[in-house]
Amino acid sequence: MVFHRVANRAHCLNMMKIRKANERGHAEHGWLDSYHTFSFADYYDPKWMGYRSLRVINDDLVMPGMGFGTHPHRDMEIISYVLSGAIEHKDSMGNGRVIRAGEFQYMAAGSGVQHSEFNPSKTEPLRLLQIWIQPDAKGVKPRYAEKNYSAAPTGKLNLVASKSGRDGSIAIHQDADLSFAKLDAGQKFIQPLAKGRHAWIHVAEGEVSINGTKLSGGDAIGVSDENALEISANKPSQVLLFDLN
DSSP: OOOOSOOSOOOOOSSEEEEOGGGSEEEEOSSEEEEESSOBTTBOOTTOSOBTTEEEEEEEEEOTTOEEEEEEEOSOEEEEEEEESEEEEEETTSOEEEEETTEEEEEEOTTOEEEEEEOOOSSOOEEEEEEEEOOSSSSOOOEEEEEEOTTOOTTOOEEEEESSOGGGOEEOSSSEEEEEEEEOTTOEEEEEOOTTOEEEEEEEEEEEEETTEEEETTOEEEEESOSEEEEEEEEEEEEEEEEEO
């Protein structure tokens, strides 16, 4: 996978910036059906080059027995979240794992790493979110980590990744927090947003209202100049929340 036409990170000038699922970029390769929240590969939209340090959110459906062959990355923080099925990962650091639904996988590409990702099932498709965050330093030593939230209780925001690795989260090379929540219908939570911080909320599945704005699976919203985020679920949902500088 190669990211083309990288521009300066986008900044949200308005209080809210909504990204609808049906307006995302789309690539259908037969073995891979992918929706791009931001510009990626052959999909280019100058209005959607990323949000703050967040560069890529790809919603990928990989057919049984198919996947991404060995390819290089460098100077990017790469996080994958498996929504259904499983992914078999191998990399040049010596890691070889099968990541299943509810698990997050992290790789700091840093000075350079090669990896492959395949759907090991002969019958079941794989659906995952592929996330890239621009690091705050180049040439760092490549690193790998995992977090399993398959048994996470609903109605609770879980910190997956942070700059400092606080509260048992994965330490990443950027002043960014990634949190995750599963919500049953009717559940809600309020998350403070510190002054000068920006949030990007991606609805992986379901339907939620965020500060009164209704969003469905695949939709996302960027929020600035708010002191709190109120997220309530209208149906069973999964949301990813990025707290960005």
